Amino acid sequence: xxxxxxxxxxxxxxxxxxxxxxxxxxxxxxxxxxxxxxxxxxxxxxxxxxxxxxxxxxxxxxxxxxxxxxxxxxxxxxxxxxxxxxxxxxxxxxxxxxxxxxxxxx
Amino acid sequence: xxxxxxxxxxxxxxxxxxxxxxxxxxxxxxxxxxxxxxxxxxxxxxxxxxxxxxxxxxxxxxxxxxxxxxxxxxxxxxxxxxxxxxxxxxxxxxxxxxxxxxxxxx
DNA sequence: AAGTTAATGAACCATATGGTTGACTATCCG
DNA sequence: CGGATAGTCAACCATATGGTTCATTAACTT
Numbered sequence: 001x002x003x004x005x006x007x008x009x010x011x012x013x014x015x016x017x018x019x020x021x022x023x024x025x026x027x028x029x030x031x032x033x034x035x036x037x038x039x040x041x042x043x044x045x046x047x048x049x050x051x052x053x054x055x056x057x058x059x060x061x062x063x064x065x066x067x068x069x070x071x072x073x074x075x076x077x078x079x080x081x082x083x084x085x086x087x088x089x090x091x092x093x094x095x096x097x098x099x100x101x102x103x104x105x106x
Numbered sequence: 107x108x109x110x111x112x113x114x115x116x117x118x119x120x121x122x123x124x125x126x127x128x129x130x131x132x133x134x135x136x137x138x139x140x141x142x143x144x145x146x147x148x149x150x151x152x153x154x155x156x157x158x159x160x161x162x163x164x165x166x167x168x169x170x171x172x173x174x175x176x177x178x179x180x181x182x183x184x185x186x187x188x189x190x191x192x193x194x195x196x197x198x199x200x201x202x203x204x205x206x207x208x209x210x211x212x
Numbered sequence: 213a214a215g216t217t218a219a220t221g222a223a224c225c226a227t228a229t230g231g232t233t234g235a236c237t238a239t240c241c242g
Numbered sequence: 243c244g245g246a247t248a249g250t251c252a253a254c255c256a257t258a259t260g261g262t263t264c265a266t267t268a269a270c271t272t
Binding site: 156 | 262
Binding site for chain 4: 031061
């Protein structure tokens with residue numbers, strides 16, 4: 001799996017995006033992250049692992065708690081990949097228009 | 107699965123991103139899409155289905171060929187979601203800096 | 213009519229994902 | 243020491259994913 005693969009895959013789950021949302025307001029212990037969710041701590045721990053593997057957060061062990069901190073760097077790569085397609089969604093130049101333009105080009 | 111879920115999931119595979127890349131240069135029949143890949147047409151057809159389900163492309167049947175066309179609209183939503191985090195990766199205000207700022211805030 | 217090409221469908225396989233529970237480890241608190 | 247809290251690990255389960263092959267349908271070509 002490439003970097004982009006794991007980044008997009010990690011972002012493809014609502015729970016994980018919510019975790020990142022929480023982390024945007026600052027470092028948070030895993031148990032606090034888990035509270036809003038109707039699932040076991042184990043399940044949240046697994047989601048955190050996926051995010052960690054994708055490099056979207058870092059975990060620091062401090063005493064018995066794990067402190068999670070957002071690392072948005074991989075998101076930049078994802079955003080960069082997406083912006084290559086910006087012209088296709090920016091209205092002014094949608095995919096149909098481009099299609100027609102390409103045909104008229106010949 | 108929400109819209110964002112399926113968009114990010116669809117983008118999490120190299121082959122599917124490559125398919126979208128190809129479509130950026132214009133409408134393409136499925137069989138042409140499949141050529142560069144070292145896998146069966148069936149496999150590519152499945153990837154196209156995933157992209158189609160996510161709304162990232164549309165398929166138009168024309169005679170015996172299926173013509174695929176890029177639809178970047180869902181990418182805009184994904185990009186919009188990501189830009190909420192832009193401040194975290196824009197160097198000027200990275201996650202560590204924000205973390206320290208939050209601590210100093212008190 | 214016969215053959216080729218485009219594509220899907222069905223069955224199968226291996227592995228990944230998302231969740232659970234129960235046992236265990238480690239740390240903190242009294 | 244004894245108990246509560248934070249978290250992982252292992253086993254298990256259901257379903258999804260990514261690929262294959264073989265058969266089949268549908269549409270062009272000659």
